[in-house]
Amino acid sequence: MLPLLNHIKKVEFIEARLLRDCTVINGVGFLLNGWRNWQELPTVGLSSATVSSKIVKKNTIYTVKLTATLKEKFEPLNRHLCYRLTTVTGGQFILGTFDKPYVISTVTDNYPGTVTEKAGTTLTAEYSNIFGLLAILD
Numbered sequence: 001m002l003p004l005l006n007h008i009k010k011v012e013f014i015e016a017r018l019l020r021d022c023t024v025i026n027g028v029g030f031l032l033n034g035w036r037n038w039q040e041l042p043t044v045g046l047s048s049a050t051v052s053s054k055i056v057k058k059n060t061i062y063t064v065k066l067t068a069t070l071k072e073k074f075e076p077l078n079r080h081l082c083y084r085l086t087t088v089t090g091g092q093f094i095l096g097t098f099d100k101p102y103v104i105s106t107v108t109d110n111y112p113g114t115v116t117e118k119a120g121t122t123l124t125a126e127y128s129n130i131f132g133l134l135a136i137l138d
Helices: none
Strands: 008-015 023-025 029-031 039-041 048-056 059-070 081-087 092-095 104-110 120-129
Antiparallel strands (some): 104 120
16 A cells, blocks of 8 residues: 655755765665765755656666755755655655766746745756665665
Protein backbone atom coordinates (compact mmCIF):
# COMPACT_ATOMS: atom_id res chain seq x y z
CA MET A 1 0.00 0.00 0.00
CA LEU A 2 1.33 3.44 -0.93
CA PRO A 3 1.68 6.05 1.82
CA LEU A 4 -0.98 8.74 1.57
CA LEU A 5 0.89 11.46 3.48
CA ASN A 6 3.97 12.09 1.34
CA HIS A 7 3.69 15.85 1.74
CA ILE A 8 7.14 17.45 1.99
CA LYS A 9 7.49 19.58 5.11
CA LYS A 10 11.27 20.14 5.18
CA VAL A 11 13.94 20.64 2.51
CA GLU A 12 17.66 20.50 3.36
CA PHE A 13 20.76 20.63 1.19
CA ILE A 14 24.38 19.48 1.22
CA GLU A 15 27.21 19.61 -1.29
CA ALA A 16 27.37 16.43 -3.36
CA ARG A 17 31.09 15.93 -2.69
CA LEU A 18 30.34 15.40 1.02
CA LEU A 19 28.34 12.26 0.16
CA ARG A 20 31.22 10.38 -1.54
CA ASP A 21 31.33 7.56 1.03
CA CYS A 22 27.57 6.92 0.88
CA THR A 23 26.03 3.84 -0.73
CA VAL A 24 23.34 3.79 -3.42
CA ILE A 25 21.27 0.61 -3.52
CA ASN A 26 19.50 0.78 -6.88
CA GLY A 27 15.76 0.26 -6.56
CA VAL A 28 15.94 0.21 -2.75
CA GLY A 29 17.41 3.38 -1.29
CA PHE A 30 20.39 5.37 -0.07
CA LEU A 31 22.68 4.68 2.92
CA LEU A 32 24.30 7.79 4.41
CA ASN A 33 26.76 5.70 6.48
CA GLY A 34 26.93 8.23 9.29
CA TRP A 35 26.02 11.75 10.32
CA ARG A 36 25.95 14.55 7.73
CA ASN A 37 25.77 18.32 8.18
CA TRP A 38 22.59 19.15 6.24
CA GLN A 39 21.54 22.80 6.01
CA GLU A 40 17.82 23.52 6.17
CA LEU A 41 16.15 25.79 3.66
CA PRO A 42 13.43 27.91 5.31
CA THR A 43 10.34 27.14 3.25
CA VAL A 44 6.83 28.59 3.15
CA GLY A 45 4.17 25.89 3.46
CA LEU A 46 4.65 22.47 1.91
CA SER A 47 7.03 21.77 -0.96
CA SER A 48 6.28 19.48 -3.89
CA ALA A 49 8.16 16.84 -5.85
CA THR A 50 7.11 15.01 -8.98
CA VAL A 51 8.69 11.81 -10.25
CA SER A 52 8.25 10.65 -13.83
CA SER A 53 9.87 7.83 -15.76
CA LYS A 54 10.50 6.91 -19.37
CA ILE A 55 12.29 4.14 -21.23
CA VAL A 56 15.36 5.22 -23.23
CA LYS A 57 17.35 2.54 -25.07
CA LYS A 58 15.93 -0.20 -22.80
CA ASN A 59 16.83 1.74 -19.61
CA THR A 60 14.39 3.42 -17.26
CA ILE A 61 15.26 7.09 -16.75
CA TYR A 62 13.62 8.90 -13.83
CA THR A 63 13.12 12.64 -13.76
CA VAL A 64 12.46 14.29 -10.40
CA LYS A 65 11.42 17.91 -10.03
CA LEU A 66 11.38 19.60 -6.62
CA THR A 67 9.60 22.93 -6.15
CA ALA A 68 9.88 24.87 -2.89
CA THR A 69 8.85 28.41 -1.98
CA LEU A 70 11.53 29.94 0.23
CA LYS A 71 11.31 32.58 2.95
CA GLU A 72 14.64 34.14 2.01
CA LYS A 73 17.01 34.37 -0.93
CA PHE A 74 19.08 31.25 -1.67
CA GLU A 75 22.10 31.12 -3.98
CA PRO A 76 23.25 27.66 -5.10
CA LEU A 77 26.17 29.36 -6.92
CA ASN A 78 28.40 26.86 -8.74
CA ARG A 79 27.99 24.15 -6.12
CA HIS A 80 26.70 20.68 -6.94
CA LEU A 81 23.96 20.16 -4.34
CA CYS A 82 21.88 17.24 -3.13
CA TYR A 83 18.60 17.72 -1.30
CA ARG A 84 17.07 15.77 1.58
CA LEU A 85 13.28 15.86 1.66
CA THR A 86 11.37 15.04 4.84
CA THR A 87 7.66 14.17 4.70
CA VAL A 88 5.04 14.95 7.33
CA THR A 89 5.16 11.30 8.47
CA GLY A 90 8.94 11.43 8.99
CA GLY A 91 10.01 9.60 5.84
CA GLN A 92 13.16 10.94 4.19
CA PHE A 93 14.24 10.93 0.56
CA ILE A 94 17.35 12.16 -1.22
CA LEU A 95 17.38 14.04 -4.49
CA GLY A 96 20.74 13.61 -6.19
CA THR A 97 23.88 11.61 -5.51
CA PHE A 98 27.59 12.29 -5.15
CA ASP A 99 28.26 11.52 -8.82
CA LYS A 100 27.25 12.88 -12.23
CA PRO A 101 24.69 13.77 -13.42
CA TYR A 102 24.19 16.44 -10.78
CA VAL A 103 20.99 18.15 -9.69
CA ILE A 104 20.24 21.35 -11.60
CA SER A 105 19.12 24.04 -9.14
CA THR A 106 17.28 27.14 -10.34
CA VAL A 107 16.22 30.01 -8.10
CA THR A 108 13.54 32.44 -9.29
CA ASP A 109 12.70 35.74 -7.59
CA ASN A 110 9.13 36.80 -8.28
CA TYR A 111 8.07 40.45 -8.05
CA PRO A 112 4.41 40.34 -9.11
CA GLY A 113 2.47 43.17 -10.68
CA THR A 114 -0.73 42.45 -8.75
CA VAL A 115 -1.43 41.62 -5.10
CA THR A 116 -3.16 38.34 -6.01
CA GLU A 117 0.02 36.79 -7.44
CA LYS A 118 2.57 34.98 -5.28
CA ALA A 119 5.71 36.93 -4.38
CA GLY A 120 8.99 35.53 -3.11
CA THR A 121 11.74 33.12 -4.06
CA THR A 122 11.12 29.72 -5.65
CA LEU A 123 13.67 26.92 -5.79
CA THR A 124 13.31 24.40 -8.59
CA ALA A 125 15.66 21.42 -8.51
CA GLU A 126 15.61 18.95 -11.41
CA TYR A 127 17.37 15.61 -11.57
CA SER A 128 17.39 12.89 -14.22
CA ASN A 129 19.13 9.54 -13.86
CA ILE A 130 18.50 5.82 -13.33
CA PHE A 131 17.81 6.12 -9.57
CA GLY A 132 15.07 8.72 -9.20
CA LEU A 133 14.05 9.79 -5.70
CA LEU A 134 15.77 7.44 -3.25
CA ALA A 135 14.53 6.65 0.26
CA ILE A 136 17.13 7.24 2.98
CA LEU A 137 17.60 3.93 4.78
CA ASP A 138 19.55 5.00 7.90
